[in-house]
Amino acid sequence: MSWFSFHGGHSGQFCAHAKGTLREVVERAIALGFTHYGLSEHAPRFRDVDLYPGEEALGTTGLERAFQAYVAEAIALRSEYGDRIELLIGFETETLPPVIWPDTMRRxxxxxxxxYMVGSVHDIDGRxxxxxxAETERLKADLGGPEALHLAWFQQMTAMVEALRPEVVGHIDLIRKFEPRGFAFGPRALLAAERLLEAVRATGGVLDLNCAPVRNGYGAAYPQPALLDMAERMGVGVTLGDDSHGPETVGVGLEASLAAAATAGYRSIQCLSAKRGWETVPIERVSRP
Ligand SMILES: [Zn+2]
Ligand SMILES: [Zn+2]
Structure with a gap:
């Protein structure tokens, strides 16, 4: 049996909006019987205007220092616990600073x-x-309405996938976070989503089946059923991501992700190994022990 997550492992040690230490996160993953666990701390931001709330005291220099400390600690934990769990060390991208992010993230x-890398977008034009x-509603109004917002989102995701070719493509419909349950994208947005999925397939990426919305009351796992059905029909692979932000969220909600994959018709889930790359695991072999 395999049990894994490749998006998460944020910790309060290196991320101002997470909790606990990275060691506590790893020990929790081991206690829960994870066979593989991916750590994907947020990329630092390089402009003051791009700081997350709560990072003002750290500033961009502090963030860069914390990111390097994250990498060093993750490597140390991987050697220490390597006989009990396969830890994979990655990071989660931003499309920031605007325009120059491809070079910044590649560097x-x-x-x-x-x-590996979790290719994520959390902004449109730096917002x-x-x-x-409220902020997302303002952005929607400034861009000219919901369709314009959704098109801008899927275009930005597609540009990110094509430029960075990430192994894991993070929360592809994060843009609907604040929409009501059962929200459906319009036909033009769905076409843009299809283009994104074509880019994911062409670059060999795998979708992050991310259970954070289930845990936090924002509806279905990302991607929502309509997009997951489309991905399955197109032959785009999926993996699991708990998007944990501290030891207490490790693994919480992953069963919902797995159930969503089964409902969409997936017969297998992709699991990443540092040595062997993506491996296809039959869905009945993916389970919390
Ligand atoms: Zn975060
Ligand atoms: Zn994210």
Missing amino acids: LREENPFD WVDFSR
Whole structure:
């Protein structure tokens, strides 16, 4: 049996909006019987205007220092616990700073011994889409309405996938975080989503089946059923991501992700190994022990 997550492992040690230490996160993953666990701390931000709330005291220099400390601690924990769990060390991207993010993210990847990357977008034109309903509504109005927002989102995701070719493609419909349950994208947005999925397939990426919305009351796992059905029909693989932000959220909600994959018709889930790359695991072999 395999039990794994490749998006998460944020900790309060290196991320101002997470809790606990990285060691506590890893020990929790071991206690829960994870066979593989991916650590994907947020990329630092390089401009003051791109700091997350709560990072003001750290500043961009403090963030870069914390990111390097994260990598060093993750490597140390991997050697310490390597006989009990396969830890994979990665990071979660931003499309920031605007325009120059492809080079910035590639440089982060090249300068560190990462096993993989979670390609994520959290902004459109430097404006956060996942912090508050009010901010996202303002962005929607400024861009000219919901369809314009959704098209801009899927275009930005597609550009990120094509530029960075991430192993894991993070929360592809994060943009609907604040929409009501059962929210459906319009036909043009769905076409843009299809283009994104074509890019994921072409670059060999795998979708992050991310249970954070289930845990936090924002509806179905990302991607929502309509997009997951489309991905399954197109032959795009999925993996599991708990998007944990501390030891108490490790693994919480992953069964919902697994159930969503089965409902969409997936017969297998992709599991990442540092040595062997993506491995296809029959869905009945993926289970919490
Ligand atoms: Zn986070
Ligand atoms: Zn994210």
